[in-house]
Amino acid sequence: MSAMALRSVNLPGVGTKYEVETDKGDTIAVFFTKTGSIQMYTLQKGCQTPSAAEMSPVEARRLGNILTGAIIEADQESVEIAFSALADLRITIHTFFIPRSVIGKTIENLQVRAKTGATIIAVCRHDKNIINPPPSFAFEEGDAALVIGESDQIKKFEREILVE
Template sequence: MGTRRTTLPGVGTQYDFTTHAGQHLSVVVHQDGRRFIGFYSDDDPDSCQASIPLSPEEATAVAHLIDTAPIDAVRTDGIDLVTEHIPVGRRSPYAGRLLGDTGARTRTGASIVAVLRRTSAHPSPGPDFRFAMGDTLVAVGTREGVDALTTIIAEG
């Protein structure tokens, strides 16, 4: 079993998964919140046999069906909150810049609650935290806010 994450510049992130039985599927998470599940042939792992588009709500429903832990989305006064991992890619205008430069919370309402690096994790980064290329931001907010933050980090 193995999982691989690939940043798709200008598109989003692709997550590839191979089961113990050697079956391959992938999930592509677009910057606008759309998700696609792709299924691949055992004999040609690069050829997608079928692709199923999912709205953010459908993706959440499928995740809840698959997740063995009976945990619902966090709810606060009727507002659903989501958590997303957002890569700081090569083309991000924020690689090498401060978190405060993003204006993330003011512009989107979403919060960056942690930054993951290859060798460390930085919980609750302040506005003076400097992003590096390859960082993964852990963001929490509404679906719309987190999607807007993903676009800001990718495009500015």
């Protein structure tokens, strides 16, 4: 990671300000205001007036996901987290809708870990979340699985488990 200048200030009455100056000299400032909204300003190098966008927390998180390089499709989305302190460890979390071929099978049957290396850490069923499903967990129609792993493992999961 390059040494970009990140500055954070707590402004009394306003909230927290984060300011990043990019290598090319542009400035980006993000304010988490006490009203709950998030404002992002971008100032091009050499310009006087910044342009601003106001976001709700949900919108801000989506934007954050895009900026981390995640693929956002219509319904399925993924987040990649990079831990720069741990030799640039990159972990991807991806949501998948369970296809017909997998319905009725358990995680053990599918041999998810052995075949792909990825792990199913949560399943969303009828708007309820099942965290850390056991190996005996069997999929039903309409389930969505949250899979965690390196991006290669995620791709393998998509190729080998979901399409059979």
